[in-house]
Amino acid sequence: MASSPLIMRLVSASVAVSNRASGIIRDIMKSGNLGIVEKGKNDLQTEADRSAQRCIVASLHKRFPEVAIFGEEALDPSEKIPAEFLEHESDEYVLKQECPEYLRNVADEDVVIWVDPLDGTAEFTQGFLDHVTVLIGIAVKGNAVAGVINQPWYNYQNPDKPLGRTIWGVMGLGGFGFLREVPPKDKLIVTTSRSHSNMLVTETVHSLNPNEVVRVGGTGHKVLLLIEGKVHAYVFASKGCKKWDTCAPEAVLHAVGGCLTDLHGIKMNYAKDVQRQNTGGMLATLMNEEDHRGIVAKIPELAKDAMEQSSPAPELDFMGAKFGQNPQRGSNSEEKSNIPIGSNKVPSEEKKQAVDQSAVSPTPSTDSQGTTSSKSSQLSDSVQKETCTTKL
Numbered sequence: 604m605a606s607s608p609l610i611m612r613l614v615s616a617s618v619a620v621s622n623r624a625s626g627i628i629r630d631i632m633k634s635g636n637l638g639i640v641e642k643g644k645n646d647l648q649t650e651a652d653r654s655a656q657r658c659i660v661a662s663l664h665k666r667f668p669e670v671a672i673f674g675e676e677a678l679d680p681s682e683k684i685p686a687e688f689l690e691h692e693s694d695e696y697v698l699k700q701e702c703p704e705y706l707r708n709v710a711d712e713d714v715v716i717w718v719d720p721l722d723g724t725a726e727f728t729q730g731f732l733d734h735v736t737v738l739i740g741i742a743v744k745g746n747a748v749a750g751v752i753n754q755p756w757y758n759y760q761n762p763d764k765p766l767g768r769t770i771w772g773v774m775g776l777g778g779f780g781f782l783r784e785v786p787p788k789d790k791l792i793v794t795t796s797r798s799h800s801n802m803l804v805t806e807t808v809h810s811l812n813p814n815e816v817v818r819v820g821g822t823g824h825k826v827l828l829l830i831e832g833k834v835h836a837y838v839f840a841s842k843g844c845k846k847w848d849t850c851a852p853e854a855v856l857h858a859v860g861g862c863l864t865d866l867h868g869i870k871m872n873y874a875k876d877v878q879r880q881n882t883g884g885m886l887a888t889l890m891n892e893e894d895h896r897g898i899v900a901k902i903p904e905l906a907k908d909a910m911e912q913s914s915p916a917p918e919l920d921f922m923g924a925k926f927g928q929n930p931q932r933g934s935n936s937e938e939k940s941n942i943p944i945g946s947n948k949v950p951s952e953e954k955k956q957a958v959d960q961s962a963v964s965p966t967p968s969t970d971s972q973g974t975t976s977s978k979s980s981q982l983s984d985s986v987q988k989e990t991c992t993t994k995l
């Protein structure tokens with residue numbers, strides 16, 4: 604049998620290795636020896652970040668030696684990697700899916716993989732375990748097209764259910780491993796950083812007049828809240844996020860018809876030579892491009908002026924579809940499968956939309972995750988109540 608296209612092999616290897624990395628992270632938490640190092644102001648690294656990155660980068664590099672891989676942590680590349688850190692398997696379910704046509708002939712040199720071995724490190728050290736995710740983002744010619752978000756402690760408060768889950772998506776194929784839900788129509792719920800906030804971050808969120816502000820850790824976790832319908836927008840008026848924070852979440856959003864841009868509405872560039880910081884800030888929604896631009900228009904000039912304009916990713920030919928929209932074709936269409944994935948449209952009546960229940964993690968999310976503070980338009984950090992419900 605001819606081997607699968609490179610992208611599908613990369614995604615299936617990434618799903619498998621994200622599970623191994625997740626196990627390593629849980630083991631380190633269990634050991635109680637977190638090995639915390641301060642990388643910079645408000646920027647921590649733990650043994651779990653280091654070990655998970657060793658596992659992911661070494662495993663992927665061994666199997667795809669010509670593909671560029673960038674991880675968040677600066678580690679010694681000559682370090683010996685323990686054999687148990689190497690994942691040799693692929694996820695068979697991923698390999699059974701049809702590769703979207705525009706990705707079938709991608710070459711090694713077109714691809715860059717961005718790895719955040721443990722997103723939400725601050726929350727990890729504080730015991731907010733379901734804020735933690737492992738992120739593996741796959742970019743083609745600078746565009747985030749495929750990604751894996753692994754949540755090691757998903758369900759940790761429900762011991763009867765399987766611990767952890769893996770969400771993955773490919774733009775043009777769809778998103779797998781979660782239940783897509785529609786957010787409430789009568790309010791605006793915005794999520795932003797819990798541990799890297801400042802006055803501009805807060806004021807920018809408040810300028811959208813949200814009914815609720817959800818402050819939780821991790822870019823991956825906040826994008827999970829978006830795709831599961833718990834929030835309408837993720838707004839971060841800060842240059843603090845990096846390419847490894849946003850590549851996988853952006854790809855998963857694209858896979859289900861959402862958008863992630865800077866605060867000017869410019870799409871991110873994930874080519875290997877780009878600067879690592881997302882200096883334009885970030886806005887993520889599960890909206891079509893037009894509605895997303897509507898939110899961009901509401902971001903105050905003060906916040907936009909404080910952020911740079913990102914240099915956009917080059918246009919990819921997505922089978923004639925515009926970037927940010929989702930080409931729906933072949934096995935991804937609702938007619939051919941009971942997996943209504945990749946739709947830009949949120950059904951008006953249906954409350955829950957099953958995305959895929961047979962993928963890597965079959966359990967749907969119904970839990971409320973993390974910190975929610977509910978207030979009217981004059982929110983300020985000093986008055987927000989942060990009742991963190993998910994601390995270990």
Ligand SMILES: Nc1ncnc2c1ncn2[C@@H]1O[C@H](COP(=O)(O)O)[C@@H](OP(=O)(O)O)[C@H]1O
Nearest residue numbers: 646721722723724796798799820821822843844
């Ligand atoms: N001011 C800042 N300094 C350093 N890292 C920042 C930052 N603002 C955001 N980040 C990084 O962006 C990610 C999301 O931030 P937040 O959880 O606050 O929303 C986190 O990734 P890591 O946890 O992988 O380091 C966080 O460290």
Ligand SMILES: [Mg+2]
Nearest residue numbers: 719722723848
């Ligand atoms: Mg991160």
